[in-house]
Amino acid sequence: MTTTTTRQIVHIEDELCTGCGLCVSPCAEGAIQIIDGKARVIREELCDGAGFCLGVCPTGALTIETRETVAFDHEAVEEHVAEKLRDAIESGKPTYIAQTCYVCGSSEDDRPLLPVRTKGTSTWVCTRCLPQLIHG
Numbered sequence: 308m309t310t311t312t313t314r315q316i317v318h319i320e321d322e323l324c325t326g327c328g329l330c331v332s333p334c335a336e337g338a339i340q341i342i343d344g345k346a347r348v349i350r351e352e353l354c355d356g357a358g359f360c361l362g363v364c365p366t367g368a369l370t371i372e373t374r375e376t377v378a379f380d381h382e383a384v385e386e387h388v389a390e391k392l393r394d395a396i397e398s399g400k401p402t403y404i405a406q407t408c409y410v411c412g413s414s415e416d417d418r419p420l421l422p423v424r425t426k427g428t429s430t431w432v433c434t435r436c437l438p439q440l441i442h443g
């Protein structure tokens with residue numbers, strides 16, 4: 308029997324989702340996929356509710372809700388991520404969509420990005436812009 312718990316998890320508002328796919332790669336757990344043109348949490352045990360997908364959504368389709376669901380499962384995430392990586396290598400498709408710094412727009416392909424929270428959203432900042440955020 309699967310046990311459930313009350314915790315935070317991503318909610319996707321179907322009517323607002325354009326299927327652009329920007330939310331897929333910020334999810335380190337690989338919990339979000341585009342299915343039939345809409346973003347979906349494919350398995351709830353893969354979503355930790357951290358919300359790093361929220362900041363990249365251009366339409367506001369993503370929110371965090373608190374509700375009863377299965378517990379987050381680290382082992383399931385490790386297996387899922389390894390499987391995705393194997394599939395990507397075999398198919399020759401890229402394993403990620405490059406994210407950009409919210410301050411200067413630099414891509415993660417140019418310099419490392421770090422996750423930050425600002426004004427109620429989760430987003431990314433590059434290592435060049437981070438010092439000015441810290442020191443003003």
Ligand code: SF4
Nearest residue numbers: 324325327328330364
């Ligand atoms: S970023 Fe927003 S609009 Fe784009 S696929 Fe994800 S939920 Fe849908």
